[in-house]
Amino acid sequence: MTRQMTGAKIVVQALKDQGVDTVFGYPGGAVLPIYDEIFQQNDIRHILVRHEQGATHAAEGYARATGKPGVVLVTSGPGATNAVTGLTDALMDSIPIVVLTGQVPTFMIGSDAFQEADTVGITRPCTKHNWLVKDTDELSGVIHEAFHVAISGRPGPVLIDIPKDVQFANGSYSDPKPAASHYHPQVKGDMAEIEKLADAIASAKRPVFYTGGGVINSGPAASQLLRELVDATDFPITSTLMGLGCYPASGKNWLGMLGMHGLYEANMAMHDCDLMINIGARFDDRITGRIDAFSPKSLKAHIDIDPSSINKVIRVDIPILGDVAHVLEDLLKVWKAKGRKTNKEAVQKWWGQIKDWRAVDCLAFTQKGKTIKPQYALARLEELTKDMDRYICTEVGQHQMWAAQYLGFEDPNRWMTSGGLGTMGYGTPASIGVQVAHPDALVINVAGEASWLMNMQEMGTAVQYRLPVKQFIMNNERLGMVRQWQELLHGERYSHSWSEALPDFVKLAEAFGAKGIMCDNADDLDEAIKEMLAYDGPVIFDCLVEKHENCFPMIPSGKAHNEMLLGEADTQGVIDAKGSVLV
Amino acid sequence: MSPLKIKKGSSSHSAYNLRPTFSDVQERHTLAVMVDNEAGVLARVIGLFSGRGYNIESLTVAEVDHEGHLSRITIVTTGTPQVIEQIKAQLGRIVPVHEVHDLTVEGPSVERELALFKVAGDGDKRIEALRLAEIFRANVVDSTLNSFVFEITGAPDKIDAFADLMRPLGLQEVARTGVAALARGAE
Numbered sequence: 001m002t003r004q005m006t007g008a009k010i011v012v013q014a015l016k017d018q019g020v021d022t023v024f025g026y027p028g029g030a031v032l033p034i035y036d037e038i039f040q041q042n043d044i045r046h047i048l049v050r051h052e053q054g055a056t057h058a059a060e061g062y063a064r065a066t067g068k069p070g071v072v073l074v075t076s077g078p079g080a081t082n083a084v085t086g087l088t089d090a091l092m093d094s095i096p097i098v099v100l101t102g103q104v105p106t107f108m109i110g111s112d113a114f115q116e117a118d119t120v121g122i123t124r125p126c127t128k129h130n131w132l133v134k135d136t137d138e139l140s141g142v143i144h145e146a147f148h149v150a151i152s153g154r155p156g157p158v159l160i161d162i163p164k165d166v167q168f169a170n171g172s173y174s175d176p177k178p179a180a181s182h183y184h185p186q187v188k189g190d191m192a193e194i195e196k197l198a199d200a201i202a203s204a205k206r207p208v209f210y211t212g213g214g215v216i217n218s219g220p221a222a223s224q225l226l227r228e229l230v231d232a233t234d235f236p237i238t239s240t241l242m243g244l245g246c247y248p249a250s251g252k253n254w255l256g257m258l259g260m261h262g263l264y265e266a267n268m269a270m271h272d273c274d275l276m277i278n279i280g281a282r283f284d285d286r287i288t289g290r291i292d293a294f295s296p297k298s299l300k301a302h303i304d305i306d307p308s309s310i311n312k313v314i315r316v317d318i319p320i321l322g323d324v325a326h327v328l329e330d331l332l333k334v335w336k337a338k339g340r341k342t343n344k345e346a347v348q349k350w351w352g353q354i355k356d357w358r359a360v361d362c363l364a365f366t367q368k369g370k371t372i373k374p375q376y377a378l379a380r381l382e383e384l385t386k387d388m389d390r391y392i393c394t395e396v397g398q399h400q401m402w403a404a405q406y407l408g409f410e411d412p413n414r415w416m417t418s419g420g421l422g423t424m425g426y427g428t429p430a431s432i433g434v435q436v437a438h439p440d441a442l443v444i445n446v447a448g449e450a451s452w453l454m455n456m457q458e459m460g461t462a463v464q465y466r467l468p469v470k471q472f473i474m475n476n477e478r479l480g481m482v483r484q485w486q487e488l489l490h491g492e493r494y495s496h497s498w499s500e501a502l503p504d505f506v507k508l509a510e511a512f513g514a515k516g517i518m519c520d521n522a523d524d525l526d527e528a529i530k531e532m533l534a535y536d537g538p539v540i541f542d543c544l545v546e547k548h549e550n551c552f553p554m555i556p557s558g559k560a561h562n563e564m565l566l567g568e569a570d571t572q573g574v575i576d577a578k579g580s581v582l583v
Numbered sequence: 584m585s586p587l588k589i590k591k592g593s594s595s596h597s598a599y600n601l602r603p604t605f606s607d608v609q610e611r612h613t614l615a616v617m618v619d620n621e622a623g624v625l626a627r628v629i630g631l632f633s634g635r636g637y638n639i640e641s642l643t644v645a646e647v648d649h650e651g652h653l654s655r656i657t658i659v660t661t662g663t664p665q666v667i668e669q670i671k672a673q674l675g676r677i678v679p680v681h682e683v684h685d686l687t688v689e690g691p692s693v694e695r696e697l698a699l700f701k702v703a704g705d706g707d708k709r710i711e712a713l714r715l716a717e718i719f720r721a722n723v724v725d726s727t728l729n730s731f732v733f734e735i736t737g738a739p740d741k742i743d744a745f746a747d748l749m750r751p752l753g754l755q756e757v758a759r760t761g762v763a764a765l766a767r768g769a770e
């Protein structure tokens with residue numbers, strides 16, 4: 001069915017037909033017609049952010065907490081360029097967001113008009129796809145296609161650039177037609193490879209599941225099937241930062257996170273295994289460490305929906321191109337039909353080995369005296385919130401790794417962190433997006449004070465929309481991870497890695513109209529956290545922690561999984577010149 | 584902690600030398616990529632090559648299906664087998680890309696390139712240039728009393744050979760189209 005309406009109306013109608021209930025945005029000259037349409041309806045809620053980067057991260061938080069694409073509406077020029085970091089972040093972490101940008105009128109494009117930027121040119125490398133719509137008749141089709149592209153295959157950000165005259169002009173509106181697109185990535189895995197994997201599962205002596213964000217992106221069914229597979233095989237399972245929650249942290253087969261700051265038992269299992277089953281992860285450099293020493297003795301299977309992820313970094317023996325849920329369903333069927341076989345005796349022995357590694361207790365720490373250890377702060381936060389309907393966001397740095405180590409995730413879509421791009425300033429706007437999606441849930445942003453300052457303006461958004469986000473800032477007055485690397489790699493020359501002239505966070509909270517809490521004493525921490533949880537509104541929690549704590553375990557750059565540093569005593573002279581050029 | 588001793592401009596300490604090399608052999612592949620003929624599609628393909636550090640030896644593009652709005656991009660690239668596989672996978676996931684064919688491995692194929700050569704000279708050199716052009720089946724498409732423009736079609740190495748011969752005979756300018764290629768046979 002086609003109807004005539006203005007481009008601006010088409011935008012709003014298309015969003016409604018795509019099931020959009022929330023848009024994060026910021027108005028400006030080139031999107032005024034669309035804002036005028038938003039003003040005249042009540043189906044779509046607009047959340048006014050304080051900076052366009054905040055809009056993109058809020059949309060990412062919304063998308064990750066709901067499984068639906070997040071939507072952003074910003075103006076041309078600076079509005080679009082401010083969205084670039086969020087687009088890149090979403091591309092790296094495979095988060096579906098749809099960004100609508102205004103553009104100068106078609107007849108002024110190329111004239112260096114006021115607030116003109118080559119938005120599709122700038123965002124081409126940081127979107128999955130983007131469009132400049134020059135004809136109002138094509139607008140609805142492009143918007144529907146954009147949603148399809150954002151969520152199909154490996155999800156990612158898309159952008160639609162809409163010149164102002166296209167918003168004013170009349171055009172025909174078409175309803176969504178999913179078959180209209182030629183873009184349909186393969187979701188079913190190759191049965192021959194799945195058979196091979198089932199046979200490998202049957203004979204493996206030292207198997208490990210290595211899971212990632214692809215399990216979460218595949219939807220709740222994928223996590224369900226994964227749990228079934230893990231329980232049925234009794235194989236150990238680890239996950240990347242992005243995949244936390246796909247298997248419950250309380251599950252008996254859980255090894256904890258792997259990688260640069262992953263758990264000892266997880267990394268040792270990866271190094272010594274004879275069958276590695278990668279499900280929706282991409283052999284990122286934070287995971288592999290030194291590549292020529294990565295899991296040298298294992299047969300490697302890799303399930304991924306993106307063909308470019310397979311054999312990109314690590315050569316695999318059983319590549320399976322497909323969607324995690326589809327492949328796991330087939331794998332379970334095939335494996336069950338073959339008699340549900342595993343090498344129980346050998347796997348039992350493997351668990352014995354893992355038990356020895358677990359006994360190292362790599363996350364142990366000692367809380368002595370009144371100064372709060374950051375690990376202790378998170379352990380207490382975990383203890384006091386683990387049974388709540390809880391969502392955790394983070395910024396980027398030491399606190400992010402500690403959060404991944406010390407907080408437990410029982411379900412997918414509960415953990416929002418900037419993994420691939422490592423965007424400081426991600427957490428505050430992301431927590432706003434999550435809270436918008438789940439108004440009654442507990443949403444905590446675990447932050448460091450330096451990261452938090454990067455998008456602190458979004459506290460205004462939290463207060464305006466009464467979003468009771470809890471900003472749990474672990475304040476060491478340092479750029480902790482930078483400081484740690486300078487200590488290990490740059491002769492303890494702490495170049496510009498401390499936070500001077502910090503604001504008084506309690507007063508800052510009050511200035512925003514939020515609640516501020518400061519805690520600098522381990523004895524008072526529980527009460528202070530409880531006060532934060534009890535407050536019905538946004539809170540900035542300034543938790544003053546030990547200033548020179550380093551994040552361990554750590555695989556130094558250029559080293560293998562079995563060369564982990566477990567604590568301060570291991571750190572002398574461990575990173576050679578080769579390793580030190582790696583980030 | 585030992586100080587860093589990395590020579591300026593040295594790549595021996597780059598992150599990439601820690602990668603295993605599945606094979607060091609540099610291979611030359613001709614890829615045919617069918618794409619929607621829409622604004623920016625060529626920029627996407629070129630941006631992929633520059634952004635990820637792949638080589639382009641030659642690239643040609645033109646619309647081949649006017650009704651279907653499809654263009655064919657022919658890319659000649661070099662890289663290790665692993666890099667070539669990555670290039671194909673990366674091309675394949677660009678949304679307006681319909682098909683990626685590696686003509687170098689998908690069976691026999693024909694490659695042709697068209698080139699124009701401007702050769703200026705007098706006397707024996709002029710006669711020799713014309714004689715060699717005949718041997719190479721190059722056509723004269725423009726002539727003055729002391730110059731020729733030759734048009735030559737062939738595989739890239741034939742054109743290279745012709746260029747080598749023309750250089751001492753007064754070669755002034757060359758324009759090459761880049762490679763167009765098709766698989767042999769009915770399919």
